Amino acid sequence: MAEPILSVRNLQTYFRPDEGIVRAVDGASFDLYPGRTLGIVGESGCGKSVTARSILRIVDRPGKVEGGEIVLRRHDGRLVDIVGLDESGAEMRDIRGGEIGYVFQEPMSSLSAFYTIGNQVMEAIHLHKRVTEKEARDRAIELLHLVGIPRPEQRVDSYSFELSGGLRQRVMIALALAAEPRILIADEPTTALDVTTQAQILELIRKIQEERKLAVVLITHDMGVIAEMADAVSVMYLGKIVESGPVDEIFHAPKHPYTQALLRSIPSVLAEPRSRLATISGSIPHPYARPPGCTFNPRCGNFMPGKCDQAPPPATTLSADHEVRCFLYGEGVAT
Amino acid sequence: MLTYTLQRFGLALITIWAISVISFVIIQLPPGDFVDAYIASLSASGSMVRQEEAQALRQLYGLDQPIWVQYWKWASRVAQGDFGTSMEWGRPVTEVLGDRLWLTVAVSLAAIFLTWGIALPIGIYSAVRQYSMADYAFTLIGFVGLAVPNFLLALIIMYFGFVLFDLNVGGLFSAEYQLAPWSWGKAKDLMAHLPLPALILALAGTAQLIRIMRANLLDELRRPYVATARARGLAEWRVIVKYPVRAALNPFASTIGYLLPFVVSGSIVVSLVLSLPTVGPLLLRALVAQDMFLAGTIVLLLGVLTVIGTFISDLILMWIDPRIRAGIHG
Ligand SMILES: Nc1ncnc2c1ncn2[C@@H]1O[C@H](COP(=O)(O)OP(=O)(O)O)[C@@H](O)[C@H]1O
Ligand SMILES: [Mg+2]
Numbered sequence: 001m002a003e004p005i006l007s008v009r010n011l012q013t014y015f016r017p018d019e020g021i022v023r024a025v026d027g028a029s030f031d032l033y034p035g036r037t038l039g040i041v042g043e044s045g046c047g048k049s050v051t052a053r054s055i056l057r058i059v060d061r062p063g064k065v066e067g068g069e070i071v072l073r074r075h076d077g078r079l080v081d082i083v084g085l086d087e088s089g090a091e092m093r094d095i096r097g098g099e100i101g102y103v104f105q106e107p108m109s110s111l112s113a114f115y116t117i118g119n120q121v122m123e124a125i126h127l128h129k130r131v132t133e134k135e136a137r138d139r140a141i142e143l144l145h146l147v148g149i150p151r152p153e154q155r156v157d158s159y160s161f162e163l164s165g166g167l168r169q170r171v172m173i174a175l176a177l178a179a180e181p182r183i184l185i186a187d188e189p190t191t192a193l194d195v196t197t198q199a200q201i202l203e204l205i206r207k208i209q210e211e212r213k214l215a216v217v218l219i220t221h222d223m224g225v226i227a228e229m230a231d232a233v234s235v236m237y238l239g240k241i242v243e244s245g246p247v248d249e250i251f252h253a254p255k256h257p258y259t260q261a262l263l264r265s266i267p268s269v270l271a272e273p274r275s276r277l278a279t280i281s282g283s284i285p286h287p288y289a290r291p292p293g294c295t296f297n298p299r300c301g302n303f304m305p306g307k308c309d310q311a312p313p314p315a316t317t318l319s320a321d322h323e324v325r326c327f328l329y330g331e332g333v334a335t
Numbered sequence: 336m337l338t339y340t341l342q343r344f345g346l347a348l349i350t351i352w353a354i355s356v357i358s359f360v361i362i363q364l365p366p367g368d369f370v371d372a373y374i375a376s377l378s379a380s381g382s383m384v385r386q387e388e389a390q391a392l393r394q395l396y397g398l399d400q401p402i403w404v405q406y407w408k409w410a411s412r413v414a415q416g417d418f419g420t421s422m423e424w425g426r427p428v429t430e431v432l433g434d435r436l437w438l439t440v441a442v443s444l445a446a447i448f449l450t451w452g453i454a455l456p457i458g459i460y461s462a463v464r465q466y467s468m469a470d471y472a473f474t475l476i477g478f479v480g481l482a483v484p485n486f487l488l489a490l491i492i493m494y495f496g497f498v499l500f501d502l503n504v505g506g507l508f509s510a511e512y513q514l515a516p517w518s519w520g521k522a523k524d525l526m527a528h529l530p531l532p533a534l535i536l537a538l539a540g541t542a543q544l545i546r547i548m549r550a551n552l553l554d555e556l557r558r559p560y561v562a563t564a565r566a567r568g569l570a571e572w573r574v575i576v577k578y579p580v581r582a583a584l585n586p587f588a589s590t591i592g593y594l595l596p597f598v599v600s601g602s603i604v605v606s607l608v609l610s611l612p613t614v615g616p617l618l619l620r621a622l623v624a625q626d627m628f629l630a631g632t633i634v635l636l637l638g639v640l641t642v643i644g645t646f647i648s649d650l651i652l653m654w655i656d657p658r659i660r661a662g663i664h665g
Contacts, residue, residue: 053562056566058562058566060557060562088571093569093570094568095568096565096566096567096568097566097567097568098568101566102563102566104562104563104566105559106559109558109559109560110559110560110562110563111560111563112560112564112578112581113582113657113658114578114581114582114585114656115577116657123567124567124568127567127568127569128568159657161657161658161661172563175567176566176567178567179567
């Protein structure tokens, strides 16, 4: 495969409020390739958004990227470690929007109500391109057209609160694409939308990805969305990637008990009618009270006392790009 | 948008009517009718009122008629600018008031804008640098400012102004302009005198406004649109000024109107100390002397000014807030 455009290694992003320390991202690693979609999946609170924000270095205080590497291959071929950049420096700002576009989780409140959508899209264009006011406006209209907003010449002057949720999310995508980035991070882009609109937005992302050869990071808690959209998957649990691999392998031969549980929770056409949807037993532990050893052990059906609660499991390579962190595998244990 | 304007305008008219009723009630409050009071005050100063004259006065004011007729007659006269006679001063109320009303408005507006000028930037800084040393320092100074009575501050500043700079900080005019008619010189003189009393009055509201601005902005800084603005590569200070500060300032536009009565009533003691020719001290004196036409008029005019101010701030709010323009309230 080609060289990765973005390579995250052992990322650690911690929140240190007065009460303690939250290891929101605790050693995550993954690679992103041009023209491909990496799905990051996990329950709410697993650190998906913090991972995405770490890549742009826009983690809210008191959060901070404290370790690891985020190596970006810039458009001129230079390799830059984002972790080493000044958070508010010129290069970081150039990367935000210019190289990496970000679509946020909440389309309802991610646009300011005080400025027209055109104003905000044009701002994004002006920040990265030398264009006149007129050119920026034409581009903004073009972008709104690209993301499927009807009558873009008029919509460009409307305010976010005059649009439906679906249209707002389209505007957010236009905004993320304004400066022609090569990477698009979409953080649960469809969670707040109804089912029909969800399908349309996903279709739009796929279409744009093909046209622009974008590298896409698609964050979701929904394995169904992953099946539909992603080429590769990273399954995240409590700040760690517990399993990663090509979509086919993960879906056909999931290894980690957490991945298996996530897959059982997708509604399936093959399931018995009216059978209850499987849910993962137990709930996510409190951020300040992470269990020792493998953090999934209290909820795991394959829990091995004296092993799983001692030290965190190392990564085991199962095939070329299939990796899992679980004591059931590796160290000569048959799979 | 038009509906909103008309609605606000209608509300303003109703409020003005209600204020006029209250003012009328204030004027009617003392026992006996006001002609009795007028006669009493005249005879106290030695002159007598003939019976026919009293009768004529009663007829003029419709005192022999039902109360709503009296209100109507009074209101029609007020509408024509005749506010009656001040008992205590023996002169028409308009004459007693003179420029005081406008000077009050000038001092109050200057104080309000100064309050904003001081408090809003500090509030913004405190929110953006929450829990920094400066944030704590401003909070401390703010509470000290809140605890020290304004008139004391006025006295201290006057004292130091006098001792250190040989300044006479009282009043709004130099002696030579006190009674002079309006001219460029007098206006300039007013401008030179205005900052100090305005500053002293402004300091009263500053601490509170800093807290409000800080809290508003902290709220806004957490909103997703701020992260969105950062994520497109906007520099941090431009993110803050263009989006959350803009949103946090919005509510202040709607407070211009009703700050006026607060400043006027809060400024009475300071105005006495600094001998400012504003309506505050006059109102106090009118109430003490039961000079009801004067007191009623001041209440009426202040009320009407407040309503007009509120109406104007509603229009400003509509102008700056697209949601209200689009007819979405809240
Ligand atoms: N601003 C914050 N302050 C403290 N902790 C935070 C903050 N934002 C996120 N976290 C912590 O980081 C963890 C991961 O959050 P997040 O990445 O938003 O999860 P998700 O996978 O649902 O996107 C959560 O457990 C949360 O406690
Ligand atoms: Mg999230």
